[in-house]
Amino acid sequence: xxxxxCIAGGHANIGVAIINPRxxxxxxxxxxxxxxxxxxxxxxxxxxxxxxxxRSMEIARYYDDLFxxxxxxxxxxxxxxxxxxxxxxxxDLARASTVLVAxxxxxxxxxxxxxxxxxxxxxxxxxxxxKDEMMEAI
Numbered sequence: 001x002x003x004x005x006c007i008a009g010g011h012a013n014i015g016v017a018i019i020n021p022r023x024x025x026x027x028x029x030x031x032x033x034x035x036x037x038x039x040x041x042x043x044x045x046x047x048x049x050x051x052x053x054x055r056s057m058e059i060a061r062y063y064d065d066l067f068x069x070x071x072x073x074x075x076x077x078x079x080x081x082x083x084x085x086x087x088x089x090x091x092d093l094a095r096a097s098t099v100l101v102a103x104x105x106x107x108x109x110x111x112x113x114x115x116x117x118x119x120x121x122x123x124x125x126x127x128x129x130x131k132d133e134m135m136e137a138i
Contacts, residue, residue: 003030003070005109007100008078008119011055011092012037014062018070031070035062052092056099063103075104079113 006017014035020028037055066072079097084090104111117127124137 003072003074005066005070005072005075006077007075009035009096010089011052011059011096014059014096016066018066018072021074033066035059052095056095059096059099060103063100064106067103067107067109072107072109074110074112075100076112076114078116078119081115 003018003020006019008015016031016033016035017029018031018033020030037058040051040054077097077100080093084093101111114122120129120134121127123129124133126133129137
């Protein structure tokens with residue numbers, strides 16, 4: 001079975017829905033998954049870049065295991081177009097997207113990218129929907 005992964009996430013929180021795209025009439029959900037990484041509290045023993053690399057490796061292992069387990073062949077992912085609150089948030093998002101692309105390339109996965117506004121519009125009909133409105137629509 002060739003499954004589709006719908007992914008929204010960054011460097012700290014990742015949400016994934018694995019669906020069977022061959023069943024559009026009933027939108028069969030194969031699996032829902034959530035993954036979280038945290039900054040290390042060992043500041044005296046860790047350089048910031050070491051901690052970022054550790055978190056990126058955790059994300060890479062998560063995606064690798066997920067793609068192997070589910071046989072994912074296509075990904076629809078949310079990719080914000082900017083507007084991060086600060087440079088650290090922008091860097092985390094870029095790192096998380098790069099990890100997804102790298103692991104996806106190893107697994108020969110096809111990608112489609114959508115902005116948060118496009119996802120909100122498709123889900124709720126409004127591009128300015130709140131997180132609560134998104135959860136209610138889903």
